[in-house]
Amino acid sequence: MKIEKTFNTTIKDIESRKFNILIPICVGNRFFLDNTSPTKNISQYLEWALENTKDKVLILIADKIQISNWVVRNSNVSEEQNMRRLMRRGEKIYENILNLVNKLPKIQQEKIDVLRWEEYYKKDIYCEEITKIVYGEFENNEEFRKKVLEAVRNSITDRKFSEEEYLTLCNYVLDEFSLVYNGTKIERDYYGLYAYPETDEVLEFIESVKSKKIFKDLEEKLPEQKISVILMK
Numbered sequence: 001m002k003i004e005k006t007f008n009t010t011i012k013d014i015e016s017r018k019f020n021i022l023i024p025i026c027v028g029n030r031f032f033l034d035n036t037s038p039t040k041n042i043s044q045y046l047e048w049a050l051e052n053t054k055d056k057v058l059i060l061i062a063d064k065i066q067i068s069n070w071v072v073r074n075s076n077v078s079e080e081q082n083m084r085r086l087m088r089r090g091e092k093i094y095e096n097i098l099n100l101v102n103k104l105p106k107i108q109q110e111k112i113d114v115l116r117w118e119e120y121y122k123k124d125i126y127c128e129e130i131t132k133i134v135y136g137e138f139e140n141n142e143e144f145r146k147k148v149l150e151a152v153r154n155s156i157t158d159r160k161f162s163e164e165e166y167l168t169l170c171n172y173v174l175d176e177f178s179l180v181y182n183g184t185k186i187e188r189d190y191y192g193l194y195a196y197p198e199t200d201e202v203l204e205f206i207e208s209v210k211s212k213k214i215f216k217d218l219e220e221k222l223p224e225q226k227i228s229v230i231l232m233k
């Protein structure tokens with residue numbers, strides 16, 4: 001694994017084991033998953049994270065918030081059916097990753113937590129508050145809504161969608177905003193380094209808010225603590 005880009009951190013900070021490390025896994029990410037089975041890339045990420053973390057590693061399965069994507073792409077079935085299918089997929093991914101972790105030496109297993117989105121949302125001290133703030137901003141700030149839409153349009157390029165569908169797809173950005181902006185604190189452990197294989201305009205947009213390049217008024221409403229991000233393959 002090689003770090004290709006950093007946001008809000010330096011290689012020196014990472015090498016000094018300053019952070020607990022977060023590895024988010026989207027249910028449709030083919031870098032990490034072959035259907036619901038972990039690819040060798042997850043094993044390589046875990047190996048790197050265990051060598052470079054401060055104390056703990058969190059694997060977070062971003063399943064439930066994918067519903068906005070699923071209802072747009074699978075509009076021939078109801079939202080309820082999409083949610084059931086999505087959550088079953090998330091459960092299978094969770095089980096497969098736990099099986100992978102359980103094959104590691106006990107000393108390494110004790111450093112790794114695996115969570116699904118719903119549990120993270122309930123346990124994190126900031127997620128609900130930040131999510132409400134950014135949904136309010138999307139509803140009431142036309143410029144903010146325009147920028148989120150622009151980021152979504154430029155990031156999802158496999159096909160075109162209607163304006164209403166793009167607005168629905170924006171929900172995923174708003175739902176994951178807290179994680180990408182703030183990181184997560186689960187009980188006593190704060191995970192301050194977000195490791196991911198690639199970037200898109202959504203990530204770049206949130207990083208611009210973090211660094212006060214845009215929407216300074218919004219940044220002032222959000223917690224001071226901001227997660228660092230690395231892109232790594």
